[in-house]
Amino acid sequence: MRRLDQLLANLGYCSRSEARAWIADGRVTVDGEPAEDFGQKARPAQVRIDGEPPDHPEGLLLLLHKPLGLVCSHEAREGPNVYSLLPERWRRRNPTVTSIGRLDKDTSGLLLLTDQSPLVHRLTSPKHKVPKRYRATVDRDLPADLVPLFASGTLLLDGEKDPCAPAELRLVGPREAELTLTEGRYHQVRRMFAAAGATVLTLHRERFGSLALGDLTAGQWRELPLDFFGVT
Ligand code: URA
Numbered sequence: 001m002r003r004l005d006q007l008l009a010n011l012g013y014c015s016r017s018e019a020r021a022w023i024a025d026g027r028v029t030v031d032g033e034p035a036e037d038f039g040q041k042a043r044p045a046q047v048r049i050d051g052e053p054p055d056h057p058e059g060l061l062l063l064l065h066k067p068l069g070l071v072c073s074h075e076a077r078e079g080p081n082v083y084s085l086l087p088e089r090w091r092r093r094n095p096t097v098t099s100i101g102r103l104d105k106d107t108s109g110l111l112l113l114t115d116q117s118p119l120v121h122r123l124t125s126p127k128h129k130v131p132k133r134y135r136a137t138v139d140r141d142l143p144a145d146l147v148p149l150f151a152s153g154t155l156l157l158d159g160e161k162d163p164c165a166p167a168e169l170r171l172v173g174p175r176e177a178e179l180t181l182t183e184g185r186y187h188q189v190r191r192m193f194a195a196a197g198a199t200v201l202t203l204h205r206e207r208f209g210s211l212a213l214g215d216l217t218a219g220q221w222r223e224l225p226l227d228f229f230g231v232t
Helices: 005-011 017-025 117-124 146-151 188-195
Strands: 028-030 047-049 061-066 106-116 130-138 168-173 178-183 200-208 222-223
Touching: 005 017, 005 028, 005 047, 047 117, 106 117, 130 188, 146 168, 178 188, 188 200
Parallel strands: 106 200
Antiparallel strands: 028 047, 061 106, 061 222, 130 178, 130 200, 168 178
């Protein structure tokens, strides 16, 4: 049960004071009757807003094909962000819709977005070792001995004292590879290749755990069931 003004504001319909006006104007019903009071408590299933059920009252989990050029940060000074792709109402939700881990501005591919913080914590925790698969092109031919080096669990990134966890590298061309990581350190893929003397030219995330982009084109998303990962 949630207060009606809080329900509308948290789902991004309007501010709390606007919600009070919407309720006074009879735009909100509970069990088919105009709400009596903005402090009235109701379950989302009982509520209609302008005749419609509330928009995703239990939360959002989205699989986005992140285009190049957008950041995952909410900080306006960091430039245009992935949330700008979402409907305005979702951008105003509280809790905020945020990314599960981050992809760089210059990385495209599979990015999960949610307003469920337990999911963010669970899926970004190194403890849970969710495999993430990237495809990278680089500026020079990759030697075959990079495969055992990345798999060895001994690769040290510049400025770090703990080596990277074993990672699976598959060379798909002289300058192209797939890399599967179970961690998510800052700029990890770029820094792993840099440790081997190569600069990443393009980077795309193809998979996150069992999830793939399928038919989604850059900028498109699809919804996943909130219990997809079995976290509540
Ligand atoms: N590693 C990177 O270097 N960048 C990303 O966006 C993701 C992983």
